[in-house]
Amino acid sequence: MTVKYDEILDRLGLHLQQVAGTKLEFDEDTNLIEGLGLDSYKVLDLMLEVEDEFDISVPMNLLTDVHTVRDLAQLIEQLKPAQ
Amino acid sequence: MTLLSKFDSLAADRAALLSTGFDPFGIPIEQIYSPTEALIKGRRILLAGTNNYLGLTFAPECIQAVHEAIDREGTGTTGSRMANGSFAGHRALEQELADFYECRSAIVFTTGYQANLAMISGLARAGEDTLLIDADCHASIYDGCRLSGADVIRFRHNNVADLDKRLRRLGDRAAGALIIVEGIYSMLGDRAPLADFVDLKNTYGSYLLVDEAHSLGVLGHYGRGLVEETDLINEVDFIVGTFSKSLGSTGGYCASNHPELDLLRYTSRPFVFTASPPPTVVASTRAALPLLREGVVLRKKLWENARRLYQHLDGLGYKLGPEPSPVIAVLLESREQARALWEGLFEHGIYVNLIFAPATPGNESLVRCSVSAVHTGEQIDHICQAFAELRELASAS
Numbered sequence: 001m002t003v004k005y006d007e008i009l010d011r012l013g014l015h016l017q018q019v020a021g022t023k024l025e026f027d028e029d030t031n032l033i034e035g036l037g038l039d040s041y042k043v044l045d046l047m048l049e050v051e052d053e054f055d056i057s058v059p060m061n062l063l064t065d066v067h068t069v070r071d072l073a074q075l076i077e078q079l080k081p082a083q
Numbered sequence: 084m085t086l087l088s089k090f091d092s093l094a095a096d097r098a099a100l101l102s103t104g105f106d107p108f109g110i111p112i113e114q115i116y117s118p119t120e121a122l123i124k125g126r127r128i129l130l131a132g133t134n135n136y137l138g139l140t141f142a143p144e145c146i147q148a149v150h151e152a153i154d155r156e157g158t159g160t161t162g163s164r165m166a167n168g169s170f171a172g173h174r175a176l177e178q179e180l181a182d183f184y185e186c187r188s189a190i191v192f193t194t195g196y197q198a199n200l201a202m203i204s205g206l207a208r209a210g211e212d213t214l215l216i217d218a219d220c221h222a223s224i225y226d227g228c229r230l231s232g233a234d235v236i237r238f239r240h241n242n243v244a245d246l247d248k249r250l251r252r253l254g255d256r257a258a259g260a261l262i263i264v265e266g267i268y269s270m271l272g273d274r275a276p277l278a279d280f281v282d283l284k285n286t287y288g289s290y291l292l293v294d295e296a297h298s299l300g301v302l303g304h305y306g307r308g309l310v311e312e313t314d315l316i317n318e319v320d321f322i323v324g325t326f327s328k329s330l331g332s333t334g335g336y337c338a339s340n341h342p343e344l345d346l347l348r349y350t351s352r353p354f355v356f357t358a359s360p361p362p363t364v365v366a367s368t369r370a371a372l373p374l375l376r377e378g379v380v381l382r383k384k385l386w387e388n389a390r391r392l393y394q395h396l397d398g399l400g401y402k403l404g405p406e407p408s409p410v411i412a413v414l415l416e417s418r419e420q421a422r423a424l425w426e427g428l429f430e431h432g433i434y435v436n437l438i439f440a441p442a443t444p445g446n447e448s449l450v451r452c453s454v455s456a457v458h459t460g461e462q463i464d465h466i467c468q469a470f471a472e473l474r475e476l477a478s479a480s
């Protein structure tokens with residue numbers, strides 16, 4: 001069984017909340033850098049958490065195509081985390 | 084955003100930086116007097132941020148060698164070694180580096196930055212290989228990874244369990260992956276737990292590259308770096324380093340027992356497509372290498388100075404990197420605090436490095452000192468005293 005997209009989004013949301021500050025509102029279209037105020041270093045640190053959350057490897061080089069929360073959730077889905 | 088409009092915010096930041104005096108990220112050195120003193124803004128300033136660990140930039144042996152080389156071989160090589168050939172000095176330096184590490188061969192690169200670009204992009208292929216890098220690795224390592232196009236996995240700084248977990252996740256691909264760490268880290272001055280990383284690479288059948296940029300000449304009886312200090316020279320696959328710090332010139336190298344190293348001369352773009360080091364640089368590096376190797380007394384003095392400054396700053400309650408080393412970083416909560424401390428030190432006639440978050444580990448800004456073997460006791464006293472007087476500037480806001 002692999003994890004469903006909606007569940008990925010929920011679990012990812014908790015980590016985004018943590019790095020971006022608790023009060024921030026975001027949805028799938030929110031841009032990680034402009035919308036959440038992350039810099040490229042924070043995105044890399046976020047990815048360490050995300051990899052551990054889903055027990056997957058997300059190569060840094062795949063992040064060049066990730067701009068929004070949806071892009072990131074879809075990438076995680078593609079990498080097929082086990083439940 | 085247009086090509087140039089993205090610079091608007093940087094231009095504003097820079098204007099703010101310059102409005103208070105001058106640019107800490109591009110200080111004008113009007114005259115350099117010695118490894119530890121220069122004329123800056125009309126004042127004689129004590130240099131404590133130059134990574135000139137052994138103070139060899141004015142070693143008479145090196146200066147003499149440069150004079151002879153320039154008379155004999157001219158000012159430059161005017162091209163890459165593939166096109167313009169390898170001068171006798173290039174080949175001799177490579178042999179001397181191989182002898183220094185007692186390993187099969189070594190390659191010399193034009194800078195340390197290019198050594199990492201050349202090694203990483205030369206070894207790893209897009210779509211085939213995997214690189215695992217410590218999160219705190221230097222920009223040249225990150226850039227080498229990008230240039231390779233290979234899959235890059237970052238692990239938490241100096242965290243053996245974290246690397247283990249990430250290797251495990253790779254499954255079969257862990258065998259043959261390249262792990263990259265540094266001897267002493269340039270930002271906080273801490274060192275890698277190398278023996279544990281060697282154990283992991285052996286367990287998974289991976290390869291290990293260690294960048295000894297800040298540990299060459301600093302660690303080990305003969306100054307061979309962390310690999311010597313931990314007695315692991317033969318366990319590490321690729322030892323990379325730079326001539327620009329303890330050897331007092333410029334250039335980079337890799338030493339290895341793998342015969343494939345020599346094949347990178349034909350395939351690695353940052354080796355093939357750039358001019359080779361000029362005869363002067365090769366000559367001073369060759370003259371410096373035996374001084375470094377035999378520099379047991381210099382190393383002792385370096386570590387005495389480093390421990391003294393570290394312990395003094397620690398005693399004053401500054402937040403520092405985790406262990407004493409010739410790189411001593413003071414961590415500050417805000418850019419403003421870091422800037423104020425940096426300026427205060429400059430007012431006291433001391434030059435150190437200012438590094439703003441986010442280009443730092445964690446989220447703190449740094450005032451980073453680097454200590455040299457040729458700093459005198461009085462110079463270290465002067466630095467200690469200035470930090471004591473400026474202590475308030477680093478208090479929690």
Ligand SMILES: Cc1ncc(COP(=O)(O)O)c(C=O)c1O
Binds near residue numbers: 221296297326
């Ligand atoms: C860890 C590390 N590797 C490589 C380099 C690059 O060396 P170079 O200055 O010779 O280009 C540096 C220097 O800043 C460094 O700190």
